[in-house]
Amino acid sequence: MNPLVQRYLDHARFEKRLAERTLTLYQQSLAQLTELALGMMQVKGAGQSLAQAQVKAQAQAQENGLNTTSSSPSLGPVPVPGSPSATHLDWSQIQPAHIRRWASQWHSPSDAVKRHKSQNGAKNQNGHSSRSVALMLSAWRGFFNWLCRERLIASNPVQAVRAPKSAKLLPKALRVDDAVQLAEFKNQKAVMAAANPSSSAAGTSPWLEARDVAIVELLYGCGIRVGELVGLDCAFSAAAKDQGRGWVDLTNAEIHVFGKGRKRRQLPLGRQAALALQAWLKVRRDLIPPVAEGVEDLNGAEIEVQNALFIGQRGTRLTPQAVWQRLRQRSLQAGLAAPVHPHMLRHSFASHVLQSSGDLRAVQELMGHASISSTQVYTGLDFQHLAKVYDAAHPRAHKKP
Numbered sequence: 001m002n003p004l005v006q007r008y009l010d011h012a013r014f015e016k017r018l019a020e021r022t023l024t025l026y027q028q029s030l031a032q033l034t035e036l037a038l039g040m041m042q043v044k045g046a047g048q049s050l051a052q053a054q055v056k057a058q059a060q061a062q063e064n065g066l067n068t069t070s071s072s073p074s075l076g077p078v079p080v081p082g083s084p085s086a087t088h089l090d091w092s093q094i095q096p097a098h099i100r101r102w103a104s105q106w107h108s109p110s111d112a113v114k115r116h117k118s119q120n121g122a123k124n125q126n127g128h129s130s131r132s133v134a135l136m137l138s139a140w141r142g143f144f145n146w147l148c149r150e151r152l153i154a155s156n157p158v159q160a161v162r163a164p165k166s167a168k169l170l171p172k173a174l175r176v177d178d179a180v181q182l183a184e185f186k187n188q189k190a191v192m193a194a195a196n197p198s199s200s201a202a203g204t205s206p207w208l209e210a211r212d213v214a215i216v217e218l219l220y221g222c223g224i225r226v227g228e229l230v231g232l233d234c235a236f237s238a239a240a241k242d243q244g245r246g247w248v249d250l251t252n253a254e255i256h257v258f259g260k261g262r263k264r265r266q267l268p269l270g271r272q273a274a275l276a277l278q279a280w281l282k283v284r285r286d287l288i289p290p291v292a293e294g295v296e297d298l299n300g301a302e303i304e305v306q307n308a309l310f311i312g313q314r315g316t317r318l319t320p321q322a323v324w325q326r327l328r329q330r331s332l333q334a335g336l337a338a339p340v341h342p343h344m345l346r347h348s349f350a351s352h353v354l355q356s357s358g359d360l361r362a363v364q365e366l367m368g369h370a371s372i373s374s375t376q377v378y379t380g381l382d383f384q385h386l387a388k389v390y391d392a393a394h395p396r397a398h399k400k401p
Contacts, residue, residue: 002086005030008146017244017262019227029139036102037089091144092153099140099161107133107164130166137163170380171347178336179348183216183272185334207283211310212326214273214280218255219327219342221273223349223366226320226342228257232309234281240307248309250274250281259368267366284311350378 009027012018018026106128128136141158148156174182190209218229232255233240233247240247246257246264253269269277288305308317323342331340346367354363364375 001031002034002089004089004091004147004152005034005143008143011146012142019260021227022260025135026139026142029136030143032106032136033102033140033143034086034089036098037091037094038086040098041089041093091147094157096157096160099137099157103133103137103161103163106136130164134163134166137161168377171351171377172344173347173351174336174340174344176352179220179345179352182331182334182336182340183220185330186213187330187333207287208313210276210280210283212330214276215310215323216327216330216345217270217273217276219345220349221270222255222267223346223353224255224257224267225259225346226323228259229342230310230318230320230323231258233307234284234309235307237307245307248277250277257368260370263368263370265365265368287311288315347378350375354378 009023009030012026013023107130137158141156141161144153144156144158147153187209190206193206215229218224218232219226228246231245233245236247236249236256244258244262246255248255248269250269253274255267255269256264257267258264288311305311305315305317310318310323312318312322320342327342327345328339331338350363350367353366354360357363360372360375360379363378364372367375369375
């Protein structure tokens with residue numbers, strides 16, 4: 001990897017405190033940029049060497065009395081002594097024209113690229129989506145901005161390049177009835193197993209049921225992200241705050257989460273969510289007894305298990321992938337038509353609160369959006385809901401012309 005790219009990624013991780021998923025996407029985009037820049041500079045160097053070789057060959061031919069007006073065979077690519085490598089790229093050579101061409105190729109690949117993808121069985125031969133191009137340009141723009149601040153280049157070649165327009169898709173949210181149906185769902189096998197552990201009908205562990213109920217109540221009742229959910233601790237600690245983890249405060253009926261950019265926000269905890277958390281914490285205490293007083297030789301993994309609010313079957317902190325899987329399974333068990341993912345519950349929270357209150361600014365605070373424009377997308381869902389009500393209820397809505 002290019003040393004400057006690695007320095008920028010370290011800057012994004014430790015100073016900007018970007019999320020791990022964002023860092024992964026940025027790393028992929030900057031690896032693509034490095035490859036494109038390297039190819040451009042090598043081709044440029046090879047072209048210059050080829051021109052010099054052609055001039056030298058013509059001069060030698062004239063000295064030998066040969067006719068230089070006829071077409072001569074191609075000399076082919078000429079090796080470039082000291083051609084740039086990924087560790088010796090000159091980023092100042094990249095111009096806005098290069099960025100525009102690369103973004104255009106990424107969005108709509110050439111016929112040669114399409115044929116290559118077709119021969120290799122690729123399904124998507126029409127290039128990447130506008131959102132993918134916008135993400136790629138955002139990563140490049142941030143990198144070149146950092147190079148400018150470090151006084152390594154004079155200007156940012158991505159600054160004036162805009163991503164192709166993309167359709168503004170409304171977020172997928174559940175209907176109120178569906179969200180309530182999912183939140184109130186109880187797995188009867190788990191209920192029977194809790195009442196009679198020796199029952200043959202037991203198909204789900206009661207502690208898993210208590211945990212999954214609490215997960216659904218927090219996701220829908222507080223509108224938090226799945227990364228914020230799995231990062232919650234059972235109680236406040238200085239280590240959790242320093243490491244960017246949130247915590248639960250049942251005494252004051254609130255939770256503290258660290259969102260994007262490690263921005264902390266405080267959220268109210270609804271009655272149903274508080275009851276679900278209390279039930280889960282009671283079961284959790286039986287699974288993981290508290291550390292005996294005076295014991296101080298715990299390792300990092302043991303401390304992590306002691307602090308984590310939600311744990312998996314192996315006794316480790318729950319992962320976002322596990323939450324996705326459990327929520328998908330639970331939504332289908334609850335009888336919903338389509339599987340539900342965690343972010344759908346976040347969208348449902350914002351949409352339903354906005355429909356009931358009409359307070360866009362409050363929803364922005366609850367969601368942790370830095371800009372009100374991010375929250376305004378839910379006004380489209382609200383209007384969509386009103387349009388459906390109108391179509392279903394107004395006597396003139398379905399009158400044929």
